[in-house]
Amino acid sequence: MLAAAGAVLTAAAVPAIAQGVKFPEAGQTLRLIVPFAAGGGVDSAARLLGEQLRKQHGLTVVVENKPGASGSIGGKAVQTAPPDGATLLFSAATHVLANHVLSTPPYDPQTDFAPVARVGEAPLLLVVAPTVPASTLKEVLVAAKAKQGQWTAAIPAAGAPSHLGTLLLAKQGDVKLTYVNYKGTQPALTDVAGGHVDMLFDSMISLLPLAKAGKVKPIAISSKQRSPLAPEIPTLQESGLAQYSYESWYGVWAPKATPPERVAALNAVINQAVAELGKSGAFARIGVEPVMESPEQFRRYIAADVVQSVELLRSAGFRPE
Template sequence: MHIRIQKLVGLLMGLLMGLLIASSGLAQEKFPEGPIKIIVPFAAGGGVDSAARLLARQLQTDLGVPVIVDNRPGASGTIGGKAVQTAPADGLTLLFSAATQVLTGEAMAKPPYDPLKDFSFVARTASAPLLMVISPTLPQTQLKDIMQAARTEPDKWFAGLPALGAPSHLATLMLAKEGQLNLATVVYRGTAPALTDVAGGTTQILIDSIISLQSLAKAGKVKPIIVTSAKRSALMPEIPTAAESGFPNFVAESWYGVWGPKDLPAKRQQALHKAINEATRQLVKSGAYAPLGIDPVIESVDDFRKYSQRYVSESASLLKSSGYRPE
């Protein structure tokens, strides 16, 4: 009887040790072990792509695994978004996109997913100021004078929109609201054709990311008026903010963030969040972000989610009040 009890105790101890070893292995799971793919839903070479590649290189250095950027442009960013939404929720496929990502439901009549419910929020990484430029053929140099001229002769003022439902679109609507303008808009397929028309004088106003407009602005091909951020941009520190120009409520920006598929395991979500925040700190320390003119953002996952919800709510209200109808 005594021998049987000893054997039973031995079996139980062995089983317990096995469970402890297994649970320890799970608790100390090495993540990530394989390569990480970051999908960018826009073409290579733009501001979003440039920021994504900086982050990817830093993450690769920090984590010791390959981090690959995969550009999947098209359909207002939803082709790349859909690829991440349907990917395995293992944390190895991520989406790096701009504020446009969370506005999908407001900008499209039949969005392919719910951006607030069908993804895991991982980290918001940066905010990006927008720049307002006008045609160099116009005499105005101050925002208040442009507002006055556009109110007096609305049929002579047109604003270009590089994309519908994007931060540039929202900033243009905000401009019209703050200036009490009946501002007609012209929709373009991207920034380049809009810039061509503003430089040529057929379209008068354009608001878009400062990184997209600064070259032509510095060359005198278009006339820079204001940045829409709360503070001046280090890329063009001589350009005032809208607030400095007499319109304190005119504040708009784009921003970048990282998402994963829905139901991303909490431990992996937090591991990625921590790694991205640390990579952001290193990019700031090294000065790598400076040429892009973007400001770093380090916040919790919950803050990122709440910020996105608030951003969508405010943007939806602005779009609705303007009479915009998604296509």
């Protein structure tokens, strides 16, 4: 969505763990709370990270799924955990907008958590129903403008990258859409495949299987470059929206009062694991581009991301649910 607050570092630039810091030690158990159901993109990325931390650093990482309430159930479990760095939240961009999309948010994600590391980015894929008479972005925009306000877009979750990416697409494409809310990607995708909704813009890794099976029509992806997972699908930029750039992202947070030296130590081992996941191609296989930043770079990235996201929600007339 945004240029990283700091440069995306190479593996060689990943800082070593500060000398004298005994955390985390080999054999120690870390709990990685995923606030979504098992099997999704966030869960898959979390489990790859946990396994890599085991291999590289001898840590035992237990991934726990605590879905519900737009990710806030899992978030609350981490916010209220002992601030010793042993319980961490692995979530997506959705986490940082909790107090803007929920009418009664249980916390402020910017002030009630300690950012540890942003670990990856992933493009979104725009698909349309097989009944839609359009196969390119230009044709989609023409069709949507011909039915201004009647063209329907599925929204899997309020404030999620799919929601914000769709709002940005409507803004830059100068079209008015009718948004249809769903509880997750799968029911939204099912309705698009069935021709009940015109389009869906969501995680590429989640939509690609049905697109390759011909159940929905792939139109374009949101990243600046084409994806090696589907090089035949063009980007939105090369399809006519020259300024469009938006990607989902994943990160790790600790409870707010976690000592800074423990946050720094966690950041170092996570960055080292992410570098290896990038080098081995494990992240690429699930459509994730590795990112390595310091905690402060991650904090600044979040602040800029929230400003842009809130403006998109405001301009669309969104009201917290």
